[in-house]
Amino acid sequence: MTTPQSPSAEDSLIARYFKPIATDPGALGLVDDAAVLSSSGEDIVVTTDAVVEGVHYLADDPPETIARKALRVNLSDLAAKGARPAGFVLTLALRSQEDPWLRPFADALGEDARNFVCPLLGGDTVSTPGPQMISITAFGRVPRGRMVGRTGARPGDRILVTGTIGDAALGLDVLKSGAAAAALTSDVAAREALVSRYRVPQPRNLLAQAVLDFATAAMDVSDGLAGDLTKLCAASGVSASVDVASVPLSAAAVGLLARNIICVETLLAGGDDYEVLCTVPPVQSDALIAAGRAVGVAVTAIGTIIEGHERPRFLDEQGQELSLARLSYSHF
Amino acid sequence: MTTPQSPSAEDSLIARYFKPIATDPGALGLVDDAAVLSSSGEDIVVTTDAVVEGVHYLADDPPETIARKALRVNLSDLAAKGARPAGFVLTLALRSQEDPWLRPFADALGEDARNFVCPLLGGDTVSTPGPQMISITAFGRVPRGRMVGRTGARPGDRILVTGTIGDAALGLDVLKSGAAAAALTSDVAAREALVSRYRVPQPRNLLAQAVLDFATAAMDVSDGLAGDLTKLCAASGVSASVDVASVPLSAAAVGLLARNIICVETLLAGGDDYEVLCTVPPVQSDALIAAGRAVGVAVTAIGTIIEGHERPRFLDEQGQELSLARLSYSHF
Helix, strand or coil, X not given: CCCCCXXXXXXXXXXXXXXXHCCCHHHHHHCCCEEEECCCCCEEXXXXXXXXXXXXXXXXXXXXXXXXXXXXXXXXXXXXXXXXXXXXXXXXXXXXXXXXXHHHHHHHHHHHHHHCCCCEEEEEEEXXXXXXXXXXXXXXXXXXXXXXXXXXXXXXXXXXXXXXXXXXXXHHHHHCCCXXXXXXXXXXXXXXXXXXXXXXXXXXXXXXXXXXXXXXEEEEECCCHHHHHHHHHHHHCCEEEEXXXXXXXXXXXXXXXXXXXXXXXXXXXXXXXXXXXEEECHHHHHHHHHHHHHCCCCEEEEEEEECCCCCCEEECCCCCECCCCCCCCXXX | CCCCCCCCHHHHHHHHHHHHHCCCHHHHHHCCCEEEECCCCCEEEEEEEEEEECCCECCCCCHHHHHHHHHHHHHHHHHHCCCEEEEXXXXXXXXXXXXXXXXHHHHHHHHHHHHCCCCEEEEEEEECCCCCEEEEEEEEEECCCCXXXXXXXXXXXXXXXXXXXXXXXXXXXXXXXXXXXXXXXXCHXXXXXXXXXHHCCCCCHHHHHHHHHHCCEEEEECCCHHHHHHHHHHHHCCEEEEEHHHCCCCXXXXXHHHCCCCCHHHHHCCCCCCEEEEXXXXXXXXXXXXXXXXXXXXXXXXXXXXXXXXXXXXXXXXCCECCCCCCCCCCC
């Protein structure tokens, strides 16, 4: 047998850090191995995303931002499916249960759970000799049969995207002292804004009802706009034409592009945007944009779904197709 | 930016290994980031359990048994909650996506998913520089408000347990060349049976309906019978008296006890049993035992719930209380 330790090590960790934030009745105060998700006949949308130290976040990222990112990447999936958050379960692989990292992690997680009305329902804490890992499975609710999938895009649909694209990739570059970091040496505010975009996604849950109402297909942009649109088109059996000049960019990204510090591919194929990409019949495009405006989320039309099975085309202002060497960011 | 690799690495891994076993309509062919769990008004029971290489399984355990254990520890939770399996999502942290380990892993996982009628609905594969890790969140269905919790045990209830207790702990001892291994050198069959109990739990899902029908409280025994009963009693605000001679043991365990190779604490506080521990009003005790017999699951009465807040007492055949130095196995 391996060395037995305190029988209540995991229990006391859970009681200390996570019970205070597990206030939903379905969490049963975390005294059970299981949680209850009630339903009144709607569909439960299930999504799961894990983040690994050194792969999806940096070992010296603040625990607060790691917690928020771990939950928000899942909230972003729910938003893109048109689902209202219903709760989540957490698996935490820790090197040590006494980690001082846990207090700010749990506090930030609890704050996000409250703010996004997505309560902690349960979880599992395990020890690991390797990197920390956080796996979250989140649940949302949609009316029966109404989850917004990837397969419904039709030729003629407008392609819309929320927020700005590519900032998180630039934030990672700043953290890794890349070209963007060097170019922004004197602009602390821009650097911090980009890093914040990488560390703390802003999932578009306020837009979920409008996505449910208007979108024919949707997904969140997590691996790069170009690659993710390619996946959406493949799932729908269509192609797309994107007007690259319409892709919404931050002032920092525009500045770096203008100075030739980065190329547009960095933005279109960068990961971690956590914006909603969706397709909408032309007559409803304005309604979705207006719905975004009503909740403070910029929604921008960037192109059109077309017939065909080719990879989406990204056209510059002269109508010339850009050749993208890569479409996505991959952690593998 | 870190080195980008094939944009479709994760997608092709999923398509190759997991799409063939994700046949449930709610899995959407794994082309979406989300899955759909339909509901017609019943409660969804959610449980999540992770296993880490070198902690919960051994690095040289066969991939088939790792897959089965990862799923079955969750199925065992559902069984103890009286829930019918509804599906699961899988998070897989891998060192390499080309791992030959994946084919037998996925095949065995698919086989168990079919046999336990618990379909794969979705998941996430991530890369890790550390140990492999498998996190599964499983779902079950119970009639609204009927999940069997830990808080309902009442004085007078009989304490029942399925199967035999302590074999998995002995199996781990065999794998680690401990005292049991030495004592069983010439008994290959016994060694293999014990190792199999450690590597491949036998969750009691066939008994779930009877647990739902008869149990006042239930949980699965995963960290040791003594510790798990202590948790159940604490959650219910009761104590318990256990007749140690009634605790069901395998022939191998009885033999090792008789030879003084192990002490009873090894069995009562050993982990990984994945049996159902439940409390039942005395008048329904026989009905649950009969229900077990009908589905081929041994159910044994081992004691009685009593008033009080003391730790459960474990009594030997002379009625003397055993002093257990530890109650549970802890991975921390």
